[in-house]
Amino acid sequence: MNIKQYLDSTYLKTAIQAGLSETENTTIVRGFIQEAIEEGFKLIMVRPDKVKLAKEMIVKANSKLLIGTVISFPEGTNSIEAKLAEAQQAIQDGVDEIDYVCNYEAFKVGNTELVKSEVLLGTKLAFEHHKVAKWIIEVAALTDAQIIQISALIKNVIIANFKEDCYPNVFVKSSTGFYKTENNLPNGATFPAIIMMLENASPLPVKAAGGVRTYEEAEEMIRLGVKRIGTSAAKTIAHGETASGNY
Numbered sequence: 001m002n003i004k005q006y007l008d009s010t011y012l013k014t015a016i017q018a019g020l021s022e023t024e025n026t027t028i029v030r031g032f033i034q035e036a037i038e039e040g041f042k043l044i045m046v047r048p049d050k051v052k053l054a055k056e057m058i059v060k061a062n063s064k065l066l067i068g069t070v071i072s073f074p075e076g077t078n079s080i081e082a083k084l085a086e087a088q089q090a091i092q093d094g095v096d097e098i099d100y101v102c103n104y105e106a107f108k109v110g111n112t113e114l115v116k117s118e119v120l121l122g123t124k125l126a127f128e129h130h131k132v133a134k135w136i137i138e139v140a141a142l143t144d145a146q147i148i149q150i151s152a153l154i155k156n157v158i159i160a161n162f163k164e165d166c167y168p169n170v171f172v173k174s175s176t177g178f179y180k181t182e183n184n185l186p187n188g189a190t191f192p193a194i195i196m197m198l199e200n201a202s203p204l205p206v207k208a209a210g211g212v213r214t215y216e217e218a219e220e221m222i223r224l225g226v227k228r229i230g231t232s233a234a235k236t237i238a239h240g241e242t243a244s245g246n247y
């Protein structure tokens with residue numbers, strides 16, 4: 001198995017989150033993009049304001065590395081209009097895959113219509129530009145029943161509105177990697193959450209993200225059926241090593 005083809009190498013910290021100046025953080029992002037080019041990962045995930053930089057570096061290196069970005073990250077509470085505008089800008093800057101954070105807070109209070117609308121319109125926008133869409137559900141913020149319901153909701157919106165050959169291009173994604181739980185509980189891609197997603201999102205593919213730190217974890221996720229793994233430890237995982245956790 002070529003694990004690198006499953007790995008979305010991810011750096012989503014803002015300068016403030018990284019405790020760095022803007023210039024220092026951009027230097028880190030540059031290094032991350034360069035590393036992903038050299039390692040032959042499938043895709044690099046960066047914040048929207050770094051998509052242009054990634055595109056320039058990838059074109060210059062004549063690399064096939066794809067670029068993904070995150071929309072309404074990490075809370076997902078922006079209006080649909082704001083999400084579409086952010087995605088539109090990322091498309092203009094050269095993005096290949098758009099990872100939208102679902103408005104899971106709206107979902108939790110019963111506003112499923114809003115989530116259905118954003119999934120429909122956000123996916124439509126991605127498809128109009130031949131891009132992949134992913135919907136982050138933030139499993140740590142949800143009960144098991146809610147994980148099941150929102151995975152099925154996304155699946156049903158896609159099945160009702162798009163042709164079968166589009167299904168591989170819409171993912172249900174577990175986590176932002178930035179959610180903070182009380183008592184420091186795991187905030188990312190746990191095996192039980194991934195299994196519930198796989199069972200209820202199918203035929204849509206699942207992306208596991210958040211807290212994946214070892215080759216063994218990644219391999220087990222793939223064995224379970226995930227098609228993509230988003231991790232800030234892609235290089236260490238690809239080299240069969242274990243990175244320190246960030247929960």
Ligand SMILES: O=C[C@H](O)COP(=O)(O)O
Pocket residue numbers: 010012045175176177178188209210211212230231232233246
């Ligand atoms: O979208 C991907 C996540 O931000 C990656 O999370 P991580 O930093 O815990 O690997």
